[in-house]
Amino acid sequence: MQELTKLPAAAGISLKPEYFDSINHCLETNIWFEVHAENYLIQGGPRLERLQDIARNFPISIHGVGASLGGPEPINPAHIKRLTNLLNLVPTAAFSEHIAWSGTEGNYLANLMPTPVTLESLNKTAHNIQQLQEALQRPILIENPANYLNFKGDMSEPEFMMSLVRKTGCGILLDVNNLFISANNTGIDPQRYIENLDPASLGEIHIAGHSADPIEKDLLIDSHDNDVSKGVWDLLDKAMSHIGPCPVLIERDANLPTFDVLIKERNMAQKLINAHKEVTSHE
Known part of the structure; x- marks a missing residue:
């Protein structure tokens, strides 16, 4: 199978149809874009055609x-x-999925439900990953969830x-925002979490904005509707100190800013990646 990712060790942004026209004027180098698969599971049409056009000029995750x-x-x-x-249909530099439970008996849930961290669940999840990798003929990246409760495992x-990485040959998409939320909500140590991941297994990082629950103010929600918080930026810096420079996505799914505003946030991530590249080159 292919390598984990063909994305550059650079910063990318979530690609929404609202940004299609702006991409024609994008001057950033090494930028890449990520889309949600389920928005493009169609036989044709203008949205898919635009994605295909963009994929000819930029790496797509x-x-x-x-x-x-x-x-x-x-x-x-x-x-x-x-x-x-x-x-x-679309040249794809990387494919990723969540470690989550999102459907049963042919019905899809409107949320990503938590996967039990048990031996039984491990074997079932590994089987599903292998099945998907065999169909796609490539290793996939699996994303850590945002946790809201402590579950026994x-x-x-x-x-x-x-x-899962050892059983299937898949890689990891480390969602730093999810890890920050989980640490806040459940009390886990995010630094220890990162240190328990093999840097060679990391293919991509996500960062995003979050929000406080309107009722339980101390509970953080993975809302993707705000700028990236300082705490998440700091945790990203710590993650790359362990992992090294790698592809980082600015994930934004709601309350969309203008393309120029999102590019400015993307460039903040690029500066951090470049700083870690300099450290790596001097080691």
Whole structure:
């Protein structure tokens, strides 16, 4: 199979149709874009055609939200077929999915439900990852969740993730915003979490904005509707100190700013990546 990612060690942004026209005037070098797979599981049309055009000029990462890798059932074969068709139509530098439970009995849930961190769940999730990788003919990246409650398990979450890497040959998408939220909500040590990940398994990083729950003010929600917080920027810096420079995505899904504003935030991430490249080059 292919390498984990063909994305540059640079900063990218979530690609929304609202930004299609602005990309024609984008002057940034090494920029890349990520889209949600489920927004493009169609046979044709102008949106897919624009994505294909953009993929001819920029690296594209495709991020799935509906495979339900961590659910109790095998992946829906029809969903696998649609994903395979999409990757055949769009040159794809990396493909990622969540470790989550998002569907059952052919019905999709309106959320990413937590996957039990148990030996039984580990084997089922590994089977689903292998099934998807075989269909796509590439290793995928699996994303750590944002946790809102403490659940009992047979191992820690990073141990669960690394076990999946060893069993399937997949890689990890470290969502630093999710890790920051989980640390706030459940009390885990984010630095220890990062240190338990093998840097060689990391293919991509996500950062995003979050918000406080309107009722439980101390609870953070993975809302993707704000600027990246200082705490997440600081945790990203610590993560790259362990992992090294790698692709970093500014994830924004709601309350969208103008393209120029998002590019400014993207360039902040690029400066941090460049700083870690300089450190690496002197070691």
